[in-house]
Amino acid sequence: MEKKWVFSLLIASLVCGFLIVTYFNMSLLFSSLRPPIIETSSHSKVDNLPRFAYLVSGSKGDLESLWRTLRALYHPRNQYIVHMDLESPFEERLELASRVSNDSMYSKIGNVYMITKANLVSYTGPTMVANTLHACAILLKRSPDWDWFINLSASDYPLVTQDGKKT
Secondary structure (H helix, E strand, O other): OHHHHHHHHHHHHHHHHHHHHHHHHHHHHHHHHOOOOOOOOHHHHHHOOOOEEEEEEEOOOOHHHHHHHHHHHOOOOOEEEEEEOOOOOHHHHHHHHHHHHHOHHHHHHOOEEEOOOOOOOOOOOHHHHHHHHHHHHHHHHHOOOOOEEEEEEOOOOOOOOHHHOOO
8 A cells, every 4th residue: 555655656746847847948948939128218118009990980960970089089090990871871971081081180191091881780780790890801901000999989989088098
């Protein structure tokens, strides 16, 4: 009986020793693969701030509130795509497209896009998800340089500015 106990203790000790040696060897291997940490100036800290991609959607009668939300959200580091669904009149969609293309700031930076082919969106069904995925695909194709995607409606309004957000 004592021999079985000693044999079990010996096997357990060997396994533990093997795991400890493997752990230290793996940590040495991965630490050599990790790039060194280099202190940088505060200017490059701005480059490390997250970039957002926004979808701002609206429906019939939401033109002014969608435009207000877009103006309040706007920051040159981010990407924006706006969409007015098929329930909104063609004139509203045309006016939004005109405002986006004629705005000097949006034209200069080139980070505001519009889904020109309006989708039929029922806000309780799968078409909402399809519209969101469609917007993501357009944003990824046009400018994949963003970290977070935020889906908003025309009635949403930011409580803090982009520069006021803490990361």
